[in-house]
Amino acid sequence: MTRYLLALIAGFVAGVMLFATLVYFNPITATAPLSPLLVGSNEIISLTYSVAADEAIVYSNNGERRVKPNPDRVQELWEAPIRRSSARAVVMRDAAGNTTGIGFKFASDSESTRLVNGEALSNSAWHVYLPGRGTFFMEQVENYWHYIRDIVVPAYWSSADSWKGNWNSTMTAGPGPLGSGRVSGGAGEFKGLVTAGIESLNAKAFSLSRGAVAVTGQLTIEVGTESEPDAADLEITD
Amino acid sequence: MLKTFIFGLILGVAAAAAALFFAPVVDQVRETSIIKVLPNGGNSETFHVNIPMDRVMSGSQSNSTQYPENLDWPTDPQFAGVSAELFKIRNERDTVIGVASRIAAKDEQHGTIIEWVLHIPARGSMYMSLQPQMLEGGIRRGELRSGSREFSNIAGIVSERWVADVSGEEGSPAGRIELVSSSVAFGDGS
Numbered sequence: 210m211t212r213y214l215l216a217l218i219a220g221f222v223a224g225v226m227l228f229a230t231l232v233y234f235n236p237i238t239a240t241a242p243l244s245p246l247l248v249g250s251n252e253i254i255s256l257t258y259s260v261a262a263d264e265a266i267v268y269s270n271n272g273e274r275r276v277k278p279n280p281d282r283v284q285e286l287w288e289a290p291i292r293r294s295s296a297r298a299v300v301m302r303d304a305a306g307n308t309t310g311i312g313f314k315f316a317s318d319s320e321s322t323r324l325v326n327g328e329a330l331s332n333s334a335w336h337v338y339l340p341g342r343g344t345f346f347m348e349q350v351e352n353y354w355h356y357i358r359d360i361v362v363p364a365y366w367s368s369a370d371s372w373k374g375n376w377n378s379t380m381t382a383g384p385g386p387l388g389s390g391r392v393s394g395g396a397g398e399f400k401g402l403v404t405a406g407i408e409s410l411n412a413k414a415f416s417l418s419r420g421a422v423a424v425t426g427q428l429t430i431e432v433g434t435e436s437e438p439d440a441a442d443l444e445i446t447d
Numbered sequence: 448m449l450k451t452f453i454f455g456l457i458l459g460v461a462a463a464a465a466a467l468f469f470a471p472v473v474d475q476v477r478e479t480s481i482i483k484v485l486p487n488g489g490n491s492e493t494f495h496v497n498i499p500m501d502r503v504m505s506g507s508q509s510n511s512t513q514y515p516e517n518l519d520w521p522t523d524p525q526f527a528g529v530s531a532e533l534f535k536i537r538n539e540r541d542t543v544i545g546v547a548s549r550i551a552a553k554d555e556q557h558g559t560i561i562e563w564v565l566h567i568p569a570r571g572s573m574y575m576s577l578q579p580q581m582l583e584g585g586i587r588r589g590e591l592r593s594g595s596r597e598f599s600n601i602a603g604i605v606s607e608r609w610v611a612d613v614s615g616e617e618g619s620p621a622g623r624i625e626l627v628s629s630s631v632a633f634g635d636g637s
Contacts, residue, residue, distance in 0.1 A: 215450045220452040224459020267504040267533060282515045288535070288543040289476040294584060296533055296546045298504060300521055311506075311531055313548035317568035318473040325467040329608070334572040334595060336548045336564035341556045346564060346574035348595035367598050372476045384595070393593035395576050397557035403593075406622040445471045 215442035233362075238327025238354060244379045244407045244429075245387050256337070258299040258312060260410065266298040266311070276420035292364075293318040301337060301428075302305040310339035312428075319350060329353040330382070334430065343397020347406045348388030348426065352382040358417045371418040381407040392430050406430040475569040481539045489603065489631040494565065495610075496534040496547065497620040503546070504533035528553035534624075536565055545570075561587065563607070563626065571596030573628065575605045585609055591630055603630030 244252065262279045264270040269278045271292040273284035286294055294317040301310040312335055319330035337349040355378050364372040381390045385405050394402030407429050414423040483491040496502075507573040509531040513520060520526075529552045536547040545567035552560045559579035566572045577589030591603040611622040 212448060214612055216448045216451040217455040217458075220455020221459040221462070222455075223452075224456040224461075225463045226459075227456065228460045228467075235551055238521035241536070245458055266506060266521070269503055269533075280515055280517045280519070282517065282563055283579075286503075286535070286546065290478055290544045291535065291568060293473065293475060294546065294566070296503065296548075296566075298506065298531065298533060298548075308521060309527070311521070311526070311529070311550075312534065313531070313550075313564065315546055315548075315564070315566035315572065317475065317566070318475050320471060322472045323468070324472060325464065329472075332568070332571070332596065334564060334566050336550065338529065338531070338550045338560070338562075338564070340529065340552070340554060343554075344550065344560055344562055344576075346572075346593055348572055348593070348599075366477055371471070384599075389598075391593075391595070395562055395574065395592055396560045397554065435450070 232325060232327075233358060235327055244381065244389060244409075246389060246405060246407050246429050246431055247379070247409075252403070254428075254430040254432060255304050256301045256309065256312070256339075256428045256430075257304070258301050258426045258428075260421040260426045261346040262415045262420055264299075268295070270295040275417060286322065291317075301339070310337060310342075312337040316351070321350070324354075327352075327354045328382075329357055335408075337428070339397075341397075343399040345392055345399045345402065345430070346395060347385070347390050347392045347408075347430070349406070349408060350383040351380040351408065353380065356380070356410065356412070360412055362417050364417050371422075372415040373413065376412040377408055377409065379409045381409075388432075389431075402432070404431045411419035450586075453537075477569040478538060478540070478542050478544050480570070485629060487631070489629055490627045491627060493539050494536050494547075494626045494628075495539075495541075495623040496536055496626075497623050499539075499591065501535040501537065501543070503535065505611055506529075506531045528555075536567070536626075561589070561607075563605075565626070571598045573598045573624070575628070577605065577607055591628055601630040603628060605629070 228315045262276050269283050271287050274424040297314050301312045314335050316331045316333040319332045322330045331351045339345045360372050382388050385391050389405035392404045394400050409427050412424040416422050457460045506520040519579045532549045534546045534547045535543045539542050547565045549563050550562050561577040563575040572595045574593040585608050589605050606627045608625050610625050614621050
């Protein structure tokens with residue numbers, strides 16, 4: 210009887226491990242789809258920023274994650290409704306590396322996350338100001354599955370607790386058509402703009418203790434011409 | 448015994464699949480929304496930021512307004528007229544429900560820009576643009592430009608005002624920035 214029980218337990222454990230292996234190496238989720246924004250011919254705006262927390266103007270989370278808030282005395286997001294969120298303020302640069310603006314990024318773990326489907330989702334929003342040009346807002350769903358699988362897990366396996374390489378991927382997985390994020394212009398040349406955008410990452414180094422070490426984020430915004438409905442046309446009682 | 452092992456294997460695969468599929472990996476804490484229904488069917492919601500305790504960051508090229516004190520704010524001349532702040536945002540029960548950014552800029556090309564983005568993890572984000580002119584009662588008005596998830600497909604107006612604290616109680620804030628959004632839906636939310 211004991212032998213059968215041990216066989217059942219061994220089989221169960223092997224089954225769980227087999228399933229985890231299948232999910233991890235799932236060929237259907239092997240690569241992130243290429244965004245049409247990156248291969249289209251429409252005019253785009255490209256902005257880059259450093260993902261490293263210690264290179265941000267401000268980075269804050271609940272203070273319990275491996276990546277610590279920066280600067281060290283910044284308020285932590287410890288309250289229950291925001292403790293699975295992060296906020297950062299970063300300098301935005303153009304393709305030539307020139308400073309072109311500042312951006313705030315808010316990111317929260319998404320309840321739509323389904324690891325079995327290769328989806329480790331985050332709901333995020335950008336608020337960007339480019340002096341002399343204007344402001345815009347971008348909302349997106351990001352999928353960190355490939356980042357976790359290709360960078361974070363190998364860093365855990367590494368005896369140095371780190372990862373080095375050259376990894377590129379589109380993070381944006383919605384909510385717009387073809388997996389793009391939604392961009393709304395606020396002021397200046399972007400006023401009234403409703404268009405699509407994506408965020409992608411280029412990673413070269415990651416450390417378990419510091420998180421992203423040499424990781425560059427890129428916002429690619431398609432310049433469209435569609436206008437938003439004007440709130441002034443809607444009857445609203447204050 | 449091999450049959451038992453295989454049965455355990457199948458059971459393990461099924462249990463792991465069921466656990467991953469049905470058990471929520473993420474469960475955001477939700478505060479009950481406090482929304483008023485307006486006479487025309489629109490919705491109104493009030494948020495506020497207690498100053499100074501809800502300030503996460505205040506960046507500008509003026510040293511006197513920088514927070515935290517060791518903030519490394521860019522010194523590039525193009526940011527001379529820019530003030531950018533990061534806050535925790537509260538509902539009418541004074542409970543923190545999200546985070547928010549406020550950008551105020553005197554732009555040489557486009558005049559004064561004042562904007563907010565509110566990010567409420569369990570609900571979505573809102574993007575607000577305000578008029579630079581202060582109206583009677585210290586109110587600044589603007590419009591709700593865009594939003595995500597619960598706040599997608601809505602349009603409306605917003606107002607911002609500073610409310611000084613006159614309670615005189617120990618530990619009370621200096622005051623609060625109050626934001627009121629009044630919105631109507633113009634499509635199916637998603």
